[in-house]
Amino acid sequence: MTITLSGIAKTFGxxxxxxxxxxxxxxxxxxxxxxxxxCGKTTTLRMIAGLEEPTSGSILLxxxxxxxxxxxKRPVNTVFQNYALFxxxxxxxxxxxxxxxxxxxxxxxxxxxxxxxxxxxxxxxxKPRQLSGGQQQRVALARALINRPQVLLLDEPLGALDxxxxxQMQLELKRIQTEVGITFVHVTHDQEEAMTxxxxxxxxxxxxVEQLGPPAELYENPRSTFVANFLGTSNxxxxxxxxxxxxxxxxxxxxxxxxxxxxxxxxxxxxVDGVGAGTKVLVGVRPEKISLAHTDDADSxxxxxxxxxxxxxxxxxxxxxxxxxxxxxxxxxxxxxLTVYEQNVSRDSRLTPGAHVVLHWQPAHTFALDAAQDAAAxxxxx
Amino acid sequence: xxxxxxxxxxxxxxxxxxxxxxxDPDAAVTDSGGxxxxxxxxxxxLLLPAGLWLAVFFVAPLFYQASTSVQSGSLEEGFRxxxxxxxxxxxxxxxGTHFVRSFGxxxxxxxxxxxxxxxxxxxxxxxxxRWRNLLLVLVIxxxxxxxxxxTLAWKTILSDGGPVVSVLSSLHxxxxxxxxxxTGGERVLATPLAVVCGLxxxxxxxxxxxxxxxxxxxxxxxxxxxxDLYAKPATTFRKVTFPLSLPGVVAGTLLTFIPxxxxxxxxxxxxxxxxxxxxxxxxxxxxxxxDYPTAAAMSFILMALILIMVSVYMRKAGTxxxx
Numbered sequence: 228m229t230i231t232l233s234g235i236a237k238t239f240g241x242x243x244x245x246x247x248x249x250x251x252x253x254x255x256x257x258x259x260x261x262x263x264x265x266c267g268k269t270t271t272l273r274m275i276a277g278l279e280e281p282t283s284g285s286i287l288l289x290x291x292x293x294x295x296x297x298x299x300k301r302p303v304n305t306v307f308q309n310y311a312l313f314x315x316x317x318x319x320x321x322x323x324x325x326x327x328x329x330x331x332x333x334x335x336x337x338x339x340x341x342x343x344x345x346x347x348x349x350x351x352x353x354k355p356r357q358l359s360g361g362q363q364q365r366v367a368l369a370r371a372l373i374n375r376p377q378v379l380l381l382d383e384p385l386g387a388l389d390x391x392x393x394x395q396m397q398l399e400l401k402r403i404q405t406e407v408g409i410t411f412v413h414v415t416h417d418q419e420e421a422m423t424x425x426x427x428x429x430x431x432x433x434x435x436v437e438q439l440g441p442p443a444e445l446y447e448n449p450r451s452t453f454v455a456n457f458l459g460t461s462n463x464x465x466x467x468x469x470x471x472x473x474x475x476x477x478x479x480x481x482x483x484x485x486x487x488x489x490x491x492x493x494x495x496x497x498x499v500d501g502v503g504a505g506t507k508v509l510v511g512v513r514p515e516k517i518s519l520a521h522t523d524d525a526d527s528x529x530x531x532x533x534x535x536x537x538x539x540x541x542x543x544x545x546x547x548x549x550x551x552x553x554x555x556x557x558x559x560x561x562x563x564x565l566t567v568y569e570q571n572v573s574r575d576s577r578l579t580p581g582a583h584v585v586l587h588w589q590p591a592h593t594f595a596l597d598a599a600q601d602a603a604a605x606x607x608x609x
Numbered sequence: 610x611x612x613x614x615x616x617x618x619x620x621x622x623x624x625x626x627x628x629x630x631x632x633d634p635d636a637a638v639t640d641s642g643g644x645x646x647x648x649x650x651x652x653x654x655l656l657l658p659a660g661l662w663l664a665v666f667f668v669a670p671l672f673y674q675a676s677t678s679v680q681s682g683s684l685e686e687g688f689r690x691x692x693x694x695x696x697x698x699x700x701x702x703x704x705g706t707h708f709v710r711s712f713g714x715x716x717x718x719x720x721x722x723x724x725x726x727x728x729x730x731x732x733x734x735x736x737x738x739r740w741r742n743l744l745l746v747l748v749i750x751x752x753x754x755x756x757x758x759x760t761l762a763w764k765t766i767l768s769d770g771g772p773v774v775s776v777l778s779s780l781h782x783x784x785x786x787x788x789x790x791x792t793g794g795e796r797v798l799a800t801p802l803a804v805v806c807g808l809x810x811x812x813x814x815x816x817x818x819x820x821x822x823x824x825x826x827x828x829x830x831x832x833x834x835x836x837d838l839y840a841k842p843a844t845t846f847r848k849v850t851f852p853l854s855l856p857g858v859v860a861g862t863l864l865t866f867i868p869x870x871x872x873x874x875x876x877x878x879x880x881x882x883x884x885x886x887x888x889x890x891x892x893x894x895x896x897x898x899x900d901y902p903t904a905a906a907m908s909f910i911l912m913a914l915i916l917i918m919v920s921v922y923m924r925k926a927g928t929x930x931x932x
Contacts (some may be wrong), residue, residue, distance in 0.1 A: 278833050298836040311834035315852045324848075325838035370838070 228289045228302075228377035228410060229254045230275060235284035237270050244270040246434045247284060252378075257404050257411045259425035261418060263457070263605075267434040268414045269308075272380050275412065276305045288377060299328070304371035305380040309387060310363045312355035318342075318366050319351045325374040341369040344403065361392045368400075372407060381413040385420065393417075397424055418458045422446070430454050432605070446513075450498040452596055455511050457605035462517070462565045463509040464539075465598060466490065470504040478590065481510055483539070486560035490537040492593035499597045507598035512537075514566040516592040519543075519555060521575055522583040536587040541565060543582045553578075557586060678905035688901060696906040704890045704907060708914065711886040714801065715870035718808035722816035722865045723858065725809070730820035730857070731850075734827075748817050756811060760878050763807050767797045767879070799881035807875035812868060816861040823857025824850070859926045867915055887911055 230252040237245040245267040252258045260268040273279040275286060277298035285294045293301055304325065312321050322341055323334040331337075342348045345365035355363055364384060371379055384400070385393045401424050404411050415421050421428045422442040429439045432453045438445055446458050455461035466481035469489065479494050479502065490510055499508055522540070525532050532538050541559035553574060555567040565586060569578075578584065678696055682688040701708070733744045751759055766773055774797050777783050786792040791802040827850060835845040873888030880886075887907060894904035 276837055278837070298833070299839045299841055303837075305834070305837045307830050307834055309828075309830060311828065311830040313831060313834070313849060324835070324840075328839040328841075328844060328848075374838070 229287075230378055230410065230412070231287040232271070232275070233285055233287070235271070235274060235281045235286060237267075237274060237279060238282045243434055245274070245281075248434075248436050250429060250436060250439070252410060252412055253427075254410055255408055256426045257401070257413065257424055259413045259415060259421035259428045260431055261415055261421040261428050261457075262431035263416055266431040268416075268431045269382055271431070272305075272382055272412060272414045275378070276303055276380050277301050278305075302374075302377040303380060304374050304376040304378075305382060306364075306367045306371050306384045308383045310355075310367040310384075312363055312366055312370070314355055317352050317354055318347065318358070321355065321366055322370045322373055324370060329374075337373055341373045344372070344406070345369045360388050361396065364388065364396060368403070372403070372409070376409060378410045378412060381411060383414055383416070385415075385417075393420070400424060422458070430457060432457075448496060448594060449511070449596070451604070452509060452600045452602055453605035455594075455596065455605070456603065460514055460566055461511045462514060462563065463511050463596070463602045464490075464561045464563055464565075465602075466508055466510045466595075468502050468504060468506040468508060479595065481508060481595070483510070483561045485562045486539065488539050488561070490539075490593060491590040492537075492595055493591060496593065497595040499595060508595040509598050509600070509602055511594045511596060512588055512592055514554075515552075515568040517565070517567045517586050517588045519557075519567055519569060519575075519578055520585045520587065521577045522585060523577075525585040532585055532587040535590070537590055537593060538585050538587040539565070540583070540585055543578060543580050543584055546578065546580055557584060559586070674905045674908060677901050678909050680902045682902075684899045693902065696902045697910060700903050700906045700910060704887060707885060707887040707890045708910070710884070711870045711888065711911075712914070712918075714805055714808060714876075714884075714886060715866050715872075717805050718812060718869050719816075719862050719866040721805070721809040722813050723862065726813055726816040726820055726861065727858075730817045730824055733817075734821050734824035745821070748814050748821075751814065757874065760807055760811065760874055763803070763810065763879055764798065767803050767806070769796045769798060773797065798879060799884070801880070801884055803879040804876050804884045804886075807879045808869045808872060811872075811875065812865040815864040815868070819860035819864065820854065820857040823854045823860075827853050855926060859923065862922075863919060867919070870915060871911060 230250075232248060232250040234247045234249060235245065236243070236247040248271070250271075260271060262268045270279055274281045277293070277296060277300075281294060285292055287293070288302070293303075313324065316324070319335075319338050319342075322338050326334045326337060338351070339348075342351060345368055347362060347365050347369070350358060350362060350366075355366065358366065364387075367384070381400075385396050388396060397420055400411075400413075413421070413425060425442060427439065427441050428445055430437045430445060430453070432451075438450045438454045440448075442458075445454055449455035449458065449461070452461075452463060455463065465484040467484060469480040469482055477494055478491050479497055481490050481492070482488075483490060484507075492510065497508065499506060502508070520532055525538075539559050539561060541557040541561075543555055544558050544564070545556040547554045548571075549568075550571070552568045552571050555569065555578065557565045557567060559565055567586060676690055677688065679690060679692050679694060680688040681691045681693040681696075729748075733741055733748075737744050765771070768774070774783070774795065777786075777797065778795055783792055783795065783797070786802055787794065791805075792800040797803050797806075831849055831853070832845055835849045836842070840848060870886075871888050873886055873892050876884050876886040876889050877892075891904050891907045891911070894900045894907065
C-alpha cells in the first residue's frame with residue numbers, strides 16, 4: 228500500500244524534530260530513511276506507526292487517512308530497534324501475539340510458516356533471552372510479518388548486530404521483502420545499509436528530507452553537500468562559474484578559486500538554480516572517479532592525461548594501502564585536501580608522499596552544488 | 610600447570626613457593642597464588658557480621674523456643690523438656706480460630722493493599738514524570754512516625770461519632786459492612802473492619818515499593834510493541850504490563866501478608882476481644898498467662914503455616930522465570 232505523508236511535522240516543546248515534510252512511499256518498495264542520529268528519521272517512522280502523534284499534516288495509507296488512528300488500529304507493524312520482544316512469552320507466543328489480539332484462534336500453522344521463513348524452526352519454545360541477537364532480530368521480524376501488514380516499519384533493526392551478521396541479515400531482509408512483497412520502510416544511519424537494500428532512499432538532515440531517490444542517483448548526483456558527504460566521500464572544490472554557454476549548451480565551465488584551472492561539468496549536474504557568470508559553486512567529484520598521473524608524464528603518451536579531462540595539480544601528502552585500492556590525500560592549490568582512490572592494479576611507484584601529480588577525471592563525473600552551504604556538512608556524522 | 614607461572618609471578622613473592630607444596634593435590638588449581646586464596650575467602654568475611662548477628666539473635670533464640678515448645682511444667686515448678694508435643698495440638702485446638710482469623714485479616718488486608726497500591730505504583734512509575742521522587746517520599750513518609758502512634762491515630766480517625774463514621778453511616782455504607790459482618794451497629798472501632806483498615810494502612814508502603822520498582826523497570830518499548838501488535842490499552846495491560854510486574858506483586862504480597870498475619874498491634878488497638886489475632890494470643894500467653902510452652906508452640910505453628918503458604922504461593926506464581 229502506498230504511504231503518503233503530506234506536510235507531516237512533529238515538535239517536542241520548542242524543539243522541532245521533523246519539519247513539515249512530504250513523502251510518498253510507493254507500494255511494494257523497500258524504502259530507506261537515512262540520516263545521522265537526531266535527524267528526525269525515527270520520529271517520522273513512529274508517526275507512521277502511530278506511536279507519535281504528528282503536530283500537523285496527514286498520513287494516508289492508500290486512500291485512507293490514518294493520521295488519528297491509534298497504533299492498534301493501523302495495518303502497520305514495526306520491528307523495533309531493540310526488538311522489544313516480550314520477555315515473559317516464548318518465541319511462539321511472541322510471534323502469535325498480533326494474531327491472538329485480532330482473535331485468530333488457531334495460530335500454530337501460521338507461526339510454523341513464519342518460523343520457517345526466518346529459519347528458526349527449532350527455537351519455537353525458547354524464551355527471548357535464550358536467543359542470540361541475530362535470532363531475536365528474526366523473531367521480531369516474524370512477529371511483525373505474521374500479521375501481513377500493509378507496511379512494515381523497521382527502526383534500525385540491524386543496529387545491535389555485529390558487522391558480519393549485519394551484512395547477512397541485510398541480504399536476508401531483502402530476500403524476505405521480495406518474497407512477501409510488502410512495503411518496507413527502513414530507518415538507518417548506515418549509508419551502506421541503505422544503499423544495498425533500498426529501492427529508494429530519503430536522506431534526512433535536521434528534520435528535513437535533503438534528497439530523495441534511488442541509491443545510485445543520490446550517490447552520483449547529490450543535490451546538497453550533506454548528501455555528497457554523508458553518502459560516501461566527496462571532494463568539494465570552491466569555484467566560480469564562467470559565462471555559461473562558452474563550452475556549449477550542455478556544459479558549464481568554472482574557474483577554481485585559488486588555482487589556475489578551469490573545470491567542465493554537465494549543466495544538468497549543477498544543483499544550483501539560475502547560474503550565471505560569477506555564481507559561486509562547490510564543484511564535486513567522487514574519489515574513485517579521479518585518476519592520478521605523475522607530473523613528469525602528465526603530457527606524455529600513453530600515461531598522460533586525456534585531452535578532454537578535467538585536471539588539477541597537487542602534491543601527495545599521504546598514501547595508504549587499503550587492499551583493494553590505494554587511498555591518496557593530495558594537497559592542491561585549490562585549497563582543499565583531495566581524496567583519491569586508485570584501483571590496486573598497476574601502481575606507479577613514484578606516487579609516494581611528496582610527489583607532484585596531476586589529478587584528472589571525466590567532466591561527466593563532475594557535479595556542482597550551491598556554495599552557500601557548509602562544505603563539511605555530513606562529514607563528521609558517519 | 611603452565612598457567613601457574615604467570616599467576617604466581619603477579620602475586621606476592623612468598624606465594625611462589627605455595628604451588629610446589631605437597632599438602633593438597635588441588636593446590637595447583639585452587640591456590641596458585643596468595644592473592645587468589647584471599648579473594649576466595651572475601652565473600653565469607655563479608656557474610657560474617659550478618660551471620661554472627663543472625664546466629665546470636667535469630668538461630669539461638671529459635672532453638673531455645675523450639676525446646677520451650679516441647680516443655681511442660683509451670684512457672685512455680687519450673688519448665689523442663691518432656692517432649693510434650695501435645696502443646697502443639699492443644700494450641701491448635703484452643704486457638705484455631707485465632708489462626709484462621711489472622712490469615713483471613715492478613716489476606717483481606719493484602720488484597721486491599723494490592724488494589725490500592727497497584728494503581729498508585731503504576732501512576733508513580735509511568736505517569737508521574739518529575740513528581741516521581743516527591744511521591745515516593747510521600748509513600749514512605751509515614752515511617753517517620755512510629756508504628757504505634759500511627760495506629761493510635763486510626764483510633765481517633767475511626768472513633769464513634771467521628772466524621773468518618775458519620776459519613777459512612779449517612780451513606781449507608783455501614784449497613785452494607787455490618788450485613789457483611791465487618792462492622793456492628795453504628796461503630797467501626799472494635800470491629801474487623803477497623804483491624805483490616807489498620808493492617809492495610811500500616812503495610813501499604815511494603816506493597817507499593819516493590820510494585821513500583823518492578824513497574825518502573827518495564828521497557829516502554831514493550832508497551833509500544835504491544836500496541837503496535839493490535840493490543841488495545843486494556844489488553845496491553847493484561848498481557849504485558851501486569852505479567853511483567855508479577856515479581857513486584859509477589860514481593861509486595863509477601864512483604865504485606867507475612868508481617869500482617871503475625872501482627873498484634875492493630876488488633877490490640879483497633880479491635881475488640883472478638884478480633885484477636887494469633888499474635889495477640891501469643892503475646893497473652895507469653896506475658897499474661899506465662900504459659901511459655903504453649904506460646905512457643907503457637908509461634909512455631911504460625912511460622913510453619915506461613916512457610917507452607919508462601920512456598921505454595923511462590924510455586925503457583927512461578928515468577929522465577931521472569932526475573
